[in-house]
Amino acid sequence: MADPRLETIRRLIRDVPDFPKPGILFKDITPMLADRRAFGLSIDLLAESLGEAQPTAIVGIESRGFLFGAPLARQLGVGFVPVRKPGKLPYKCRSVSYALEYGTDRLEIHEDALGPQDRVFLLDDLLATGGTMAATCELVEHSGAKVLGCRFLIELGFLAGRARLEGRDCHALLVYP
Numbered sequence: 001m002a003d004p005r006l007e008t009i010r011r012l013i014r015d016v017p018d019f020p021k022p023g024i025l026f027k028d029i030t031p032m033l034a035d036r037r038a039f040g041l042s043i044d045l046l047a048e049s050l051g052e053a054q055p056t057a058i059v060g061i062e063s064r065g066f067l068f069g070a071p072l073a074r075q076l077g078v079g080f081v082p083v084r085k086p087g088k089l090p091y092k093c094r095s096v097s098y099a100l101e102y103g104t105d106r107l108e109i110h111e112d113a114l115g116p117q118d119r120v121f122l123l124d125d126l127l128a129t130g131g132t133m134a135a136t137c138e139l140v141e142h143s144g145a146k147v148l149g150c151r152f153l154i155e156l157g158f159l160a161g162r163a164r165l166e167g168r169d170c171h172a173l174l175v176y177p
């Protein structure tokens with residue numbers, strides 16, 4: 001039987017049709033974040049999903065990955081490293097470009113944020129096509145760090161993002177097939 005804690009989270013995720021553009025069914029996590037119990041449970045479940053692994057840091061992807069990555073890092077007692085959109089990080093950066101439906105986008109990390117001594121989990125709120133997370137894996141690995149795995153609150157299974165992350169330890173708390 002499914003963990004009842006997952007149901008507590010699932011019923012607080014709101015579907016918003018046609019946002020930010022027609023045809024997209026947006027998963028709005030704000031009701032869940034506003035619920036003290038559900039938000040806490042989401043962090044507990046993400047921590048449990050890491051098993052016995054002992055990461056040196058948690059990497060969160062701007063911006064909703066920060067909402068889960070930072071409290072998870074705090075709970076594990078490790079540091080938090082942000083991956084951000086271009087031009088947001090103030091110090092010297094590494095960057096990676098990746099394809100979007102139309103055009104390309106870029107993500108950045110501070111060049112001294114991670115090194116070969118690091119073993120990290122990457123956090124985002126939602127896995128859709130997998131492009132964002134695949135690019136983040138590349139960025140983190142360029143730093144010399146080891147990617148232990150990728151974690152999400154939500155996976156949209158029908159977009160097959162997991163295929164882009166083949167061979168990696170990927171887990172989402174809630175999967176919409």
Ligand code: AMP
Pocket residue numbers: 024025026027028062064124125126127128129130131132133161
């Ligand atoms: P992708 O690179 O296609 O896996 O897209 C993942 C990113 O886009 C995540 O950072 C999500 O926050 C966001 N995203 C994509 N689709 C949705 C959706 N249907 N609802 C909410 N966020 C989404």
